[in-house]
Amino acid sequence: MILHTINKSPQHSAISACLRIIGKGSAILLIEDGVYAAISPSPFHNQLCDLKIYALEADIKARGLSDKVLPGIETVDYQGFVALTAQYDSVQSWF
Amino acid sequence: MMNPKSFLIINRHSPYQTNSAKEALDVALMTAVFNQKTSVLFMDDGIYQLLKKQDPTDITQKNSAATFPMLEMYDVDAVYVEQASLEARNLNEQDLLMPVQVIDSESLRELIENQTIILNF
Amino acid sequence: MVDKEGYLLHLEDWSESAAQSIALNEGIELTADHWPVIHLLRDVYDEFQHTPITRVFVKIMAEKLGKEKGRSIYLMRLFPETPMRKACKIAGLPKPTNCL
Numbered sequence: 001m002i003l004h005t006i007n008k009s010p011q012h013s014a015i016s017a018c019l020r021i022i023g024k025g026s027a028i029l030l031i032e033d034g035v036y037a038a039i040s041p042s043p044f045h046n047q048l049c050d051l052k053i054y055a056l057e058a059d060i061k062a063r064g065l066s067d068k069v070l071p072g073i074e075t076v077d078y079q080g081f082v083a084l085t086a087q088y089d090s091v092q093s094w095f
Numbered sequence: 096m097m098n099p100k101s102f103l104i105i106n107r108h109s110p111y112q113t114n115s116a117k118e119a120l121d122v123a124l125m126t127a128v129f130n131q132k133t134s135v136l137f138m139d140d141g142i143y144q145l146l147k148k149q150d151p152t153d154i155t156q157k158n159s160a161a162t163f164p165m166l167e168m169y170d171v172d173a174v175y176v177e178q179a180s181l182e183a184r185n186l187n188e189q190d191l192l193m194p195v196q197v198i199d200s201e202s203l204r205e206l207i208e209n210q211t212i213i214l215n216f
Numbered sequence: 217m218v219d220k221e222g223y224l225l226h227l228e229d230w231s232e233s234a235a236q237s238i239a240l241n242e243g244i245e246l247t248a249d250h251w252p253v254i255h256l257l258r259d260v261y262d263e264f265q266h267t268p269i270t271r272v273f274v275k276i277m278a279e280k281l282g283k284e285k286g287r288s289i290y291l292m293r294l295f296p297e298t299p300m301r302k303a304c305k306i307a308g309l310p311k312p313t314n315c316l
Contacts, residue, residue, distance in 0.1 A: 009109055009140050011183070033109045036143060040185040058153035062111060064146035064160075068190075128269060161265040168272050 002026045003088035006034035007095050014094040027052040029076070029084060035059045039068040056081060100211040101132040106141035107215065111151060116144050116159040119216035120166075127169040135166060136206070137195070138177040141216075142184055145176065145191040164193050177203055223304070223311050230258075230308030239306045246306070250294055252281055257307045267312040270300050 004022060006029075008014040015037055018028065028051060030037055038055040057075045060066055069075060076084065085091050104123045108115045119135070127133045137145055149160045166174060176195045181187060188197055198206065207213065217225045222241060224230055235254060239246045246254075260276060261267055268276065270288055278286020288299075295302040300312050 009143070011140060033112055033140070033143075036109070036140075036184070062149060062151035062154045062156065063109075063143060064149040066148065128271075157265060159265070161263065165264050165266055165268065165272075168268065168275065 001088050003029055003084055003091045005029045005031050005091060005093045006037065007032040007093070009033040010037040010040055018094045022051065024050060027054065027084070027088065029081065030055040032059055035063060035065060038070060038073045039065050041070060054080070054084060099131050101209070102126045102134070103207065103210040103213045104133070104135045105213065105215045106135065106137045106144055107139040109140040109143045110149070110159055111154065111156055115216040120159065120162055122214055123166060123171060124169050127171045133171045134173045134175060134206070135171060136175045136177070138180045142176060142180045142186065145193070145195070147190060147192045160192055175203070175206065221311065224308045227308055234308060235306050242302055242305065244295065244302065244306070253277065253291070253294060253303065254307045256280055257303055257309065261309050267300065267304055267309060273300065
């Protein structure tokens with residue numbers, strides 16, 4: 001099981017590439033500009049039910065998205081980020 | 096006195112991964128100071144620069160968005176936002192931190208055709 | 217703590233007494249007329265993260281402190297020669313980068 005981090009906005013190919021190859025049981029952590037995906041339903045539309053999706057709180061707050069995060073996406077702080085990297089077998093970053 | 100030129104400053108990138116937001120703003124304020132007709136356009140991920148309630152203290156960056164309302168004080172003529180870029184990001188005018196003119200792609204083409212100088216950030 | 221040019225290194229170190237000693241170094245004795253301008257400049261910086269050029273700051277002064285004070289001659293009298301630089305230094309703000 002892999003934790004995939006994405007640090008580019010949804011308009012960038014990083015997210016679609018990740019969604020094409022991601023396996024069941026793996027998770028996505030949105031960081032930096034990746035957190036913009038947390039307010040737009042389109043990228044995860046079909047996969048939301050199967051995938052666990054996290055977003056980094058500091059990046060959400062920086063970008064003014066705190067009130068807009070879609071349900072089903074869990075925000076984590078930096079400690080939560082570290083805990084996730086320990087919880088999964090490996091980390092893949094999409095950039 | 097020289098004939099004033101018209102400048103269009105285009106912001107196309109998100110606020111924190113590069114310094115382009117600040118650079119674009121500095122240029123816009125400077126052209127306005129020299130009494131050049133200045134407009135600013137936000138499109139693509141540049142739209143994200145205008146979101147309300149940005150607070151980058153936890154990622155130890157400055158809030159460049161705070162300076163945008165200064166554009167009016169410097170007599171910048173117009174601030175435009177491309178409608179398609181807003182829609183593509185699930186955003187609308189109420190999500191933005193200051194009043195802007197939302198324009199469609201056709202008006203945008205017209206706007207761009209009528210500028211002396213376009214600076215892309 | 218100030219840098220080579222006398223600007224505060226840490227903006228949070230500012231106090232009215234710090235302002236007074238910076239002003240004395242600049243040869244300015246702060247009067248009741250100086251303080252509203254200093255506080256306004258700090259408020260503007262705080263809100264906009266930006267130090268405006270003289271012309272724009274004068275416009276803001278006119279709006280906030282009254283028309284008779286919103287004139288560049290008034291600002292020049294309080295902070296002679298390079299008004300924005302001196303006012304920023306005394307207000308504990310960074311050196312204006314947009315002095316053209």
